[in-house]
Amino acid sequence: MPELPEVETVARLIRPRVLGRTITASQALWLRSLGGPSAAAFDEQVRGCAITHVGRRAKYIVLTLGRAAPAERAAPKHRLTKHEPAGALLVHLRMTGRLHVEPSADPLGPYTRVALSLDDGHTLRFDDVRKFGRFTFVADPAAALHHLGPEPLSDEFTGAWLRDALRQRRRQLKPLLLDQEFVAGLGNIYVDEALHEAQLHPLQSSERVTKPQAERLVSAVRAILEEAILREGSSFDTFYRTPEGQPGSYQEQFRVYGRDGRPCRRCGATVQKLVVAQRGTHVCPRCQRTPRGVP
């Protein structure tokens, strides 16, 4: 399921296909994907907007929108069009969402939930089998994303910061790392991978993590995310594909995720699967010692 590396990959590959394009029409084939407004209200918000920036924040793809400034509307074509901010589209792929650009003449797929016609004869499509994803317009993207914690690949995410932040909470490590307000962009797969790499148990209590352990965890998270981005994410089922339709290849590097019953790549002990916070969780019982007080 798309986490930070997959979302980053989608944003990078979508960017050259949509940047600078103007939205000429919209279609909402599954209303709830829009997260609230009617199809007509959504259309009014986005139609006529140009896509002025394509970025990522946490697991959101952020398409920044702008409208031609009033004084410029009648300006000669050769002048660079200035845009006034007009909100943003926040795309969250959740489990099965997929964002891609195809010629407008190509028929929409059975799982296309939202489609935006662009002024170059292409259509930006949001497909989503399980309908958990969101394709929402927000007037104020900074406010909408304000609740998110730091980016794990930013300079802010250091061992010292993490140690202090962990000690301010009293929570199990895994649910805390999955909490997007704590640190933004990690999901079930990369948390399992990072905890194994750092040799920390998912049920370890956050306030007991030592400075060296926090340093190890920061290094593990950064290294794993960077490598996963290089490999364009992880594809182990039929869902995640890049906008070009290609699978990622980071699943070949998985240390523990989905490897229950198989030997740990580091020590050879059998990887176990347990449930933590309602999520399938993979650990090596030898590399990741069960903390005291946990049965």
Add this chain to the structure above:
DNA sequence: AGCTACTCCTGGTAGC
């Protein structure tokens, strides 16, 4: 404060 359970969804698969 932090935990668990529940909701949203559907294709795939295990079991019979």
Add this chain to the structure above:
DNA sequence: TGCTACCAGGAGTAGC
């Protein structure tokens, strides 16, 4: 073959 039951899970919410 064809049916049912169950599974995966990110994030929001409710309740303890």
